[in-house]
Amino acid sequence: MNTIADPVTDTDLDAYVDDQLDVARRIEVESFLAARPDTAARVMADLRNRDELRLAMAGTAGAPRPATADAARRLERVLVRGRVFGLLQRAAAVTVFVAAGWFANEALGPFRITEVVASPPPPAYVEDAMRAHGTSVLRASMPSQPEVPVYSAEEIRSATAIVMPTLPTDWGVRDVQIYPSRFGPSVEMTIDAGDLGYVSLFAVRPGTFDVVQPTLAPAGDVASAYFQIGEVAYALVAAADAKQLDRAAGTLSATLY
Incomplete structure (x- = not known):
């Protein structure tokens, strides 16, 4: 062999x-x-x-x-x-x-390993929400720009296909405007929100279908909490305590299910 x-x-x-x-x-x-x-x-x-x-x-x-x-x-x-x-x-x-x-x-x-926590950047519509909030604050300071407190969720839905959440009973609408955004028409609502004070509720159709639970977006003096239900995204913006704002966003989000 x-x-x-x-x-x-x-x-x-x-x-x-x-x-x-x-x-x-x-x-x-x-x-x-x-x-x-x-x-x-x-x-x-x-x-x-x-x-x-x-x-x-x-x-x-x-x-x-x-x-x-x-x-x-x-x-x-x-x-x-x-x-x-x-x-x-x-x-x-x-x-x-x-x-x-x-x-x-x-x-x-x-040579020990340290924990690193990286937060994903907020969606682009949050930037639009912050810009709309700044515009609303500016409008509120101008006597020549009257606020429009008349609010019809059905009319907004018919005109923009944006479904607005149900507001808590102790919240009062001060102004509602349709603003342009990079995603198309958006709704900017300013509200007297009880302990939260003056807040803005921004809503837009970002062009994607998703479900995003209320999430805080890092910012300076103004905090924001965003969420998305289906084809409509929302951002609650205010110079308020971030945790309170996050809870308020959760309350609004729950009314859309």
Whole structure:
């Protein structure tokens, strides 16, 4: 028996089944199989599965035969088997490196991992809401710009397709305006909101369908809390306590379900 200089592995056996070996290596693999009946029987079964699949695919004129899918599944298991071992080897190596890293981290105190919390930026419509709020504050300071406290949610919905939330009973509408925005017409409502004081409720259709729970947006002296229900987004803006504003946004959001 000739001694094979390069040991035959499972990868070689899979390549033999797939016709991926050159002639010299195929002869070495066949010599290897000749001395190992059990392995040879397994490889022959794999070859049969491969040939069944090829025959089934070559003879398919219309709908595939039931045997086609079965043969494909068997052949897929054969091909995947060789890859699994390689993946397990890589996973083991990663585990070793991670363990070594944690050991070094414990031994070398200065290299400790610190927690980093990154907040995603608020949606673009929040910037429009802040701008509308500033415009409303400016309007309120000008006697020549009368406020329009008449508010009809049905009329706004009919004209803009924007559904407005139901306001708490102790809130009073001071002014309602339709402002332009980068997303189209928007509704800007200024409200006397009890303990919150003077607030703006901004609503717009941002062009996306989403459900966003009330979320505080970082700002300076003016806080904002935004949320979205379906195709309409809202932002509550005020120079008020952020937590109170967040609770108020949650109350408004709940009326839209």
